Amino acid sequence: MxxxxxxxxxxxxxxxxxxxxxxxxxxxxxxxxxxxxxxxxxxxxxxxxxxxxxxxxxxxxxxxxxxxxxxxxxxxxxxxxxxxxxxxxxxxxxxxxxxxxxxxxxxxxxxxxLRKMSVDDLKAVRVEKFAYKVSEQDIKDITDLYEAERKCRRIPSSVRRTGNRITFVYHMLRHFHGPVRILWPFIREAWRCWDTIGISDCIDDRQGKYSKALRRFTEGHGGTRGIKNLQVDDLAKYIFLAVKAYGMDGIESLNRSRGPKSCLMIDRRYQDLKQVMEAIGRLTPAELLRMYPVEKKFNGTRWNEKDYFYTMDKLRCWPADQPLGGANDVACLLWDYQNWDLDEVLIEWMHVIGDLRIYCNDPAPNDEFHRKMEKARMSNGEK
Incomplete structure (x- = not known):
């Protein structure tokens, strides 16, 4: 280095x-x-x-x-x-x-x-946890980076950085001129974005009509944290806008960067898309069917492909009156669900958990998805 x-x-x-x-x-x-x-x-x-x-x-x-x-x-x-x-x-x-x-x-x-590593990993200088392959010539430099990161997690350094973050939020509030109802979401977002200020990769800059509508809806309902409190009609509106935004608008912006992919961008996209998948997971299979009917294709047996009957058979494995579950539970269902809008969201999900594994050395979401898929196959008697 x-x-x-x-x-x-x-x-x-x-x-x-x-x-x-x-x-x-x-x-x-x-x-x-x-x-x-x-x-x-x-x-x-x-x-x-x-x-x-x-x-x-x-x-x-x-x-x-x-x-x-x-x-x-x-x-x-x-x-x-x-x-x-x-x-x-x-x-x-x-x-x-x-x-x-x-x-x-x-x-x-x-x-x-470095910031994703535990203190134990930093103490042990586990270079396999690093984002890049470390050569023998770089061991000394990487060790110094690990030691610096470990020292910065001690109380004095944490207090100093917290003070800097509070100062940043204060300066952001001086330029706030929006309605009072979005003041608290604004403060939370400013607090969240302090360490990535000036980095456009971390900003959702999609300009599609559904993306803009989704941002307006989210801001009007208490920001990203308010999504967890949405009920019935508001929840359905959010899911509709999010599926369109991460489908139609998302495919257009996917992989548009020609240079190395930013882990900050990947992580931000993962967190946002995970929220969408979890919102879908609050629906029951019957509610999902009403919002997104299964595509009317009936010749799957002839062509050895998934069709309407295949999807309905898979849906019978899910309790009809219970929520679908977490993000990867929803992804497992969408794998067998024949609906074009939901297919695009699943593609986005597969891309982002794959990018986390490949570029950010974080295989946990991808491994969890494949474990759930394997468990579903075993329970259905598939090989």
């Missing part, structure tokens, strides 16, 4: 955060190109075009007209930026930002891996 990377990791371990996205200031870029007089006009045009999404293109500060953008933001604003900068300069800048972002993502994955 090179010493620059080690130094960045040790600094972030001490501060308790992650490396932010690599972004450029539009004003500085134009100034360096001799176009400083046009910087404000360029930023105004970008904002007027509705390209400031707060993720890939954002304000440098809440009161400034200056804009910052990452490599994807340059792609979004390329037509406007092209009026002030040479295409070759834009290409070079975009490639450089993408390279920096891939580098930061790799380091953030290492930090994520």
């Amino acid at each position: 090179d010493q620059e990377s080690k130094g960045l990791l040790l600094k972030q371990i001490k501060e308790g955060g992650y490396l932010p996205d690599a972004m450029v200031d539009v004003h500085k870029v134009l100034a360096n190109a001799g176009m400083e007089l046009y910087a404000k006009l360029c930023c105004d045009r970008i904002e007027a075009a509705g390209l400031v999404d707060g993720v890939h293109v954002s304000h440098g500060s809440p009161t400034s007209w200056k804009l910052q953008m990452d490599s994807q933001g340059i792609g979004l604003c390329r037509e406007i930026l092209g009026a002030y900068l040479q295409p070759q300069n834009l290409d070079d800048m975009q490639k450089l930002l993408q390279s920096c972002q891939d580098y930061y993502t790799s380091l953030n994955n290492m930090l994520y891996s």
Whole structure:
């Protein structure tokens, strides 16, 4: 491991955060190109075009007209930026930002891996728990990282980081202008996002109509934690919007990143999708059938494939008047359930638990799913 990377990791371990996205200031870029007089006009045009999404293109500060953008933001604003900068300069800048972002993502994955380890794993320096394969030459550096992470979990360091988090939430509240009913969800989300501030991978930036409707519905019902308290009609509305959002809107954004996958993004997506699966798990099989009728295909025996009769046979194995259960219980049922909308949600679930195992060294959800599948096959007498 090179010493620059080690130094960045040790600094972030001490501060308790992650490396932010690599972004450029539009004003500085134009100034360096001799176009400083046009910087404000360029930023105004970008904002007027509705390209400031707060993720890939954002304000440098809440009161400034200056804009910052990452490599994807340059792609979004390329037509406007092209009026002030040479295409070759834009290409070079975009490639450089993408390279920096891939580098930061790799380091953030290492930090994520360290923070997921137990104290016993850190003391024993179990390198097999690390996100990347460790060579003999890197053992000393990895040992130093383990020791630094272990020290930061002691009480003095924890108190200092908690103080930093409280300060961050306070500054976020100073800019809060929403209704009082979403104040507490806003505080919880700010507390949750403190260590990932400035990282667009952790932000759900899907722009589909169902994703936007889902965000509005969630904010109006107490945030993500309020989902557990939804009943009857509200629960059905949430499930409908979530299935559409993670199906139609989700497939479009799946695997769109060309660089290394971010464990922070994967974990956030897993937590959000797990909440959706658990909401479906509160339904009984009869309620699920009413919301999502089984596809009317009846020639499964002829073509040796799943059809309506196959799904109904599998449903008889589930108690008709009891909730379906947890996230992986729902996934096991959806494996045999013939409905296009639910098929897309299952694909998303399989992708995210697979990514947790492959990229984040967390095989637990994937292993649990396969255990439940094997148990279901054994109970049905299948080989």
